[in-house]
Amino acid sequence: MRSLLKLSSAIDTFTDKIGWFINWLVLLTVGVGFYNVIARYIGRFIGVTLASNVFIELQWYLFSLTFLLGFAYILKHGENVRVDFLYAHFTEKQRSLIDFLGTIFFLIPFCLIGIWVTFNPVLQSWGYLPNGTWGTWEMSPDADGLPRAPIKSMIPLCLLLLLIQSISQAIKYLAVLLGYQTVAERIRIETSENINIE
Amino acid sequence: MGFEWLAILMFLGFFIILMSGYPVAFSFAGTAIVFGLIGLIVGAFDLHRLLLLPNIWFGTMSNFTLLAIPYFVFLGAVLEKSGLAEELLETLGFILGRLRGGLALAVVIVGTLLAATTGVVAATVIVMGMLSLPVMLRYGYDKKLAAGVIIASGTLAQLIPPSLVLVILSDQIGVSVGDLFLGALIPGLMLSGSYMLYILGLAVFKPEMVPALPEDLEIPKGKDLTKQIFKAVVPPIILIFIVLGSIFFGLATPTEAGAVGAVGACLLAFFNKRLTPQLLRDAAHSTAIITALVVMILFCSSLFGLVFDALGGKTLITSLLTRLPGGYLGFVIFSNIAIFLLGVFLEFIEICFIAMPLFVPAAQAIGIDMVWFGVVMAINLQTAFISPPVGFSLFYLQSVAPKEISTLEIHKSAIPFMVLQFIVLVIVMLFPQTVRWLIDLSTTTGVS
Amino acid sequence: AQNQSTGQQTNTNALPNIEWQMATSWPPSLETIFGGAQVLADRVAALTGGKFKITPRSAGEIAPALEVLSVVSQGAVQCGHTASYYYIGKSPVLAFGTTVPFGLTAQQQNAWLYEGGGLKKLQEIYANKFNVIEFPCGNTGTQMGGWFRKEVSFLNDLKGLKMRIPGLGGQVMSKLGVTVQSLPGGEIFQALQTGAIDAAEWVGPYDDEKLGLNKVAKYYYYPGWWEPGATLELQVNLNEWKKLPPQYQEAITTAAFESNTTMLARYDSRNNEALQRLLTSGTQVRPYSQEILAAAEQASFALYDEFAAKDADFKAVYDEWKQFRTRIYAWHKLNEGSFTNFVYSQLK
Numbered sequence: 005m006r007s008l009l010k011l012s013s014a015i016d017t018f019t020d021k022i023g024w025f026i027n028w029l030v031l032l033t034v035g036v037g038f039y040n041v042i043a044r045y046i047g048r049f050i051g052v053t054l055a056s057n058v059f060i061e062l063q064w065y066l067f068s069l070t071f072l073l074g075f076a077y078i079l080k081h082g083e084n085v086r087v088d089f090l091y092a093h094f095t096e097k098q099r100s101l102i103d104f105l106g107t108i109f110f111l112i113p114f115c116l117i118g119i120w121v122t123f124n125p126v127l128q129s130w131g132y133l134p135n136g137t138w139g140t141w142e143m144s145p146d147a148d149g150l151p152r153a154p155i156k157s158m159i160p161l162c163l164l165l166l167l168i169q170s171i172s173q174a175i176k177y178l179a180v181l182l183g184y185q186t187v188a189e190r191i192r193i194e195t196s197e198n199i200n201i202e
Numbered sequence: 203m204g205f206e207w208l209a210i211l212m213f214l215g216f217f218i219i220l221m222s223g224y225p226v227a228f229s230f231a232g233t234a235i236v237f238g239l240i241g242l243i244v245g246a247f248d249l250h251r252l253l254l255l256p257n258i259w260f261g262t263m264s265n266f267t268l269l270a271i272p273y274f275v276f277l278g279a280v281l282e283k284s285g286l287a288e289e290l291l292e293t294l295g296f297i298l299g300r301l302r303g304g305l306a307l308a309v310v311i312v313g314t315l316l317a318a319t320t321g322v323v324a325a326t327v328i329v330m331g332m333l334s335l336p337v338m339l340r341y342g343y344d345k346k347l348a349a350g351v352i353i354a355s356g357t358l359a360q361l362i363p364p365s366l367v368l369v370i371l372s373d374q375i376g377v378s379v380g381d382l383f384l385g386a387l388i389p390g391l392m393l394s395g396s397y398m399l400y401i402l403g404l405a406v407f408k409p410e411m412v413p414a415l416p417e418d419l420e421i422p423k424g425k426d427l428t429k430q431i432f433k434a435v436v437p438p439i440i441l442i443f444i445v446l447g448s449i450f451f452g453l454a455t456p457t458e459a460g461a462v463g464a465v466g467a468c469l470l471a472f473f474n475k476r477l478t479p480q481l482l483r484d485a486a487h488s489t490a491i492i493t494a495l496v497v498m499i500l501f502c503s504s505l506f507g508l509v510f511d512a513l514g515g516k517t518l519i520t521s522l523l524t525r526l527p528g529g530y531l532g533f534v535i536f537s538n539i540a541i542f543l544l545g546v547f548l549e550f551i552e553i554c555f556i557a558m559p560l561f562v563p564a565a566q567a568i569g570i571d572m573v574w575f576g577v578v579m580a581i582n583l584q585t586a587f588i589s590p591p592v593g594f595s596l597f598y599l600q601s602v603a604p605k606e607i608s609t610l611e612i613h614k615s616a617i618p619f620m621v622l623q624f625i626v627l628v629i630v631m632l633f634p635q636t637v638r639w640l641i642d643l644s645t646t647t648g649v650s
Numbered sequence: 651a652q653n654q655s656t657g658q659q660t661n662t663n664a665l666p667n668i669e670w671q672m673a674t675s676w677p678p679s680l681e682t683i684f685g686g687a688q689v690l691a692d693r694v695a696a697l698t699g700g701k702f703k704i705t706p707r708s709a710g711e712i713a714p715a716l717e718v719l720s721v722v723s724q725g726a727v728q729c730g731h732t733a734s735y736y737y738i739g740k741s742p743v744l745a746f747g748t749t750v751p752f753g754l755t756a757q758q759q760n761a762w763l764y765e766g767g768g769l770k771k772l773q774e775i776y777a778n779k780f781n782v783i784e785f786p787c788g789n790t791g792t793q794m795g796g797w798f799r800k801e802v803s804f805l806n807d808l809k810g811l812k813m814r815i816p817g818l819g820g821q822v823m824s825k826l827g828v829t830v831q832s833l834p835g836g837e838i839f840q841a842l843q844t845g846a847i848d849a850a851e852w853v854g855p856y857d858d859e860k861l862g863l864n865k866v867a868k869y870y871y872y873p874g875w876w877e878p879g880a881t882l883e884l885q886v887n888l889n890e891w892k893k894l895p896p897q898y899q900e901a902i903t904t905a906a907f908e909s910n911t912t913m914l915a916r917y918d919s920r921n922n923e924a925l926q927r928l929l930t931s932g933t934q935v936r937p938y939s940q941e942i943l944a945a946a947e948q949a950s951f952a953l954y955d956e957f958a959a960k961d962a963d964f965k966a967v968y969d970e971w972k973q974f975r976t977r978i979y980a981w982h983k984l985n986e987g988s989f990t991n992f993v994y995s996q997l998k
């Protein structure tokens with residue numbers, strides 16, 4: 005159990021690092037969105053085409069990255085919404101049991117299914133052909149668009165991060181079930197409302 | 203074939219998992235996995251269908267309209283974390299002074315204005331929750347009333363144009379988006395009016411639920427109050443009108459207007475000397491978290507919808523719905539009841555896809571005005587959005603609600619507003635002019 | 651006759667019951683184009699005594715509108731009804747399956763696909779790249795050239811104009827200085843209404859009227875030079891195709907032919923009626939100027955040359971297509987063209 009908990013701590017630290025990174029993505033998304041609005045108008049007056057589908061598509065690329073990378077982070081910090089009419093009245097062990105079973109039977113299989121079904125489409129997007137050879141990357145169909153393969157690859161990659169974090173969660177829930185009080189305390193701090201970043 | 207009942211059992215399974223307190227998103231996924239597996243064993247589920255999933259997810263990622271979520275949440279987070287939102291509502295409270303329910307009325311007005319800037323319900327409910335729930339609670343408003351007002355007025359985003367729901371409905375029933383937008387405007391305002399009447403009614407009959415500012419609180423008067431209004435109220439109102447104006451004057455599409463609003467909120471904080479790196483980081487952090495949790499629900503519920511469809515759930519509902527009672531009145535009443543019942547469990551997009559193709563030919567055959575029919579359905583879906591325990595607006599508010607208000611209180615809070623919406627629904631059904639009036643006006647005045 | 655019918659009965663009895671799902675790129679409100687999928691499904695059912703059932707699903711119902719090829723290719727659903735030019739990002743040559751700017755009219759496109767070797771070539775590419783077999787299954791006829799808030803008489807009027815126009819047409823417009831914006835269907839109406847964009851293109855009078863574009867833009871340009879005769883496609887996953895009894899394959903092939911013809915007939919008969927309604931409601935129709943058309947044609951072929959230089963599949967199809975185009979243009983110009991020139995000029 006001790007070494008499992010060490011593993012879990014390592015995973016948690018890693019996930020928090022990503023949580024720091026996504027803040028920047030949000031600011032970038034807002035910046036690019038604002039640029040798209042002003043570029044169309046300023047470009048008109050100075051006679052240069054500043055607006056482009058590159059930035060229109062970049063907007064939703066950044067948006068997608070934000071939430072995909074956020075999946076693991078919100079899991080660690082217990083941000084997912086619950087209908088806790090009953091849950092709120094359960095004991096710590098009862099809650100951990102629900103979360104442990106859910107993680108093992110629902111969440112981990114969900115991640116595995118997600119990774120499995122996205123694997124081929126992502127390969128295809130990088131140009132993998134049914135006969136085993138490689139063709140060209142998938143591009144946006146619209147004028148001046150971006151390549152699609154990199155953003156599509158982020159789906160299985162981020163589900164992998166979510167999978168790793170759910171393993172860490174399972175370890176922690178198990179520890180609570182086995183009576184490790186310190187771990188229960190750790191979960192309480194992680195999921196309390198005032199998340200201290202950094 | 204012959205296993206469609208499995209799809210109906212999915213609702214029961216989902217309900218049980220949901221009530222255990224396991225996160226909503228993963229309860230969707232878990233139910234889908236369990237029933238997919240059962241379907242696989244009895245031969246009712248084709249594993250290949252799972253391969254739809256990455257494409258549906260990619261559709262969500264590239265759905266430009268959803269960008270409204272990070273933009274508006276960021277806007278809200280900046281106003282909240284800089285303290286500007288609090289000052290705004292507080293000063294509004296001062297203006298309305300000893301008027302009971304004043305703060306709640308202000309919330310409805312702000313919610314209606316926000317609804318006119320975006321069509322994404324998640325965005326408006328969350329922003330309204332961030333901005334006004336803590337303030338209303340602090341001034342001693344009844345928790346359930348406070349939550350209900352926010353949920354109801356935040357959900358108006360789907361009825362007051364622009365609206366994602368109306369766009370999908372127009373696709374399904376084959377009337378122009380423009381007509382639906384115009385037709386939904388007055389009923390949308392009627393809803394917002396009904397919330398206000400309800401609050402005024404409470405102020406008279408249940409004053410303890412919507413208290414006036416406390417007696418001992420010092421309220422600035424005269425010049426001081428004017429000064430504070432110009433400092434705290436005018437700038438945020440201007441911000442909302444900049445967002446509205448950038449849509450109205452063609453500077454931005456509704457989605458991009460969100461980005462304008464987000465930058466505008468930063469400028470507002472800057473002029474109040476509150477734009478610190480810490481503020482930006484906190485606002486970005488909340489935005490990232492909320493965006494992730496909203497999309498996590500969407501990602502998981504698409505797996506649920508996929509399995510439900512593959513098990514023949516839609517076929518089963520179709521066969522139930524086609525036993526329509528005849529006649530104008532019978533059809534109208536039946537279709538409303540059906541949409542409401544579906545709305546308790548299904549997402550609005552699913553409802554549009556399942557029910558509309560069945561209702562449209564019947565409605566056309568009876569000679570029902572399709573724009574009116576579309577608006578009536580949209581009001582009904584409005585109720586679906588807030589009906590417990592699977593109303594998505596409830597989940598969105600939960601994501602930003604402070605700990606002192608419980609999930610049960612949030613879910614119960616929607617019930618009086620469901621009643622209000624039912625009353626407005628009946629009025630719109632009895633008086634189709636509420637929908638037609640603006641449309642007829644626009645056709646007689648011709649093309650702009 | 652009696653013998654024949656008993657023979658047929660034993661024959662159909664031996665055939666399996668098959669149910670397929672069909673993902674489409676269309677909302678049901680676009681009844682001409684979604685109808686193309688329905689015509690195919692109905693005919694296949696009729697030809698197989700109801701044993702082979704195909705259920706068309708509207709855009710977004712089981713798969714997003716622009717992901718139909720992906721879901722068919724991966725075998726998530728057995729077949730789909732869509733336009734191949736939505737997928738030029740995956741392989742630019744797919745544009746030829748639908749239509750390209752300054753390409754072929756519906757009649758010429760059918761000649762190229764069925765008799766000019768076009769379909770065979772495209773089917774090869776589809777099989778190799780996507781494990782899919784495709785059949786022409788509908789045509790919109792020549793589309794319209796989009797809605798504009800202001801008149802665009804000269805090439806210079808296009809510069810800096812913001813227009814919603816997807817695909818190759820958009821790439822050509824981009825070369826002419828237009829700021830091309832890809833917008834979701836739901837935002838087109840409002841963006842054009844408020845002037846966030848200056849122009850938008852959709853399909854033709856019948857469908858555009860449904861979107862209500864005439865209420866938010868005054869000028870309706872013609873012709874839709876980027877879509878002179880757009881073919882829609884039935885796409886079938888090859889594994890599923892190979893599993894079908896030969897009779898069912900025949901049923902699909904025949905039904906696709908029927909749908910290809912029916913859709914064009916519907917569009918041609920309904921578009922004119924819709925256009926008359928638009929004209930009475932105040933829409934102003936305007937032809938693209940010779941200057942714009944000439945520049946656009948030049949830009950289109952420059953674009954094709956760029957693609958051909960980068961993509962071997964594109965080059966192979968393009969070279970043959972170009973020759974076919976020259977030959978059929980010459981023939982239609984001499985004969986049909988002189989006829990239509992005369993009779994249309996007699997129209998008051």
Ligand code: NA
Pocket residue numbers: 316317318319320321322358359360361362363364365
């Ligand atoms: Na709205």
Ligand code: NA
Pocket residue numbers: 793851852853877
């Ligand atoms: Na078009």
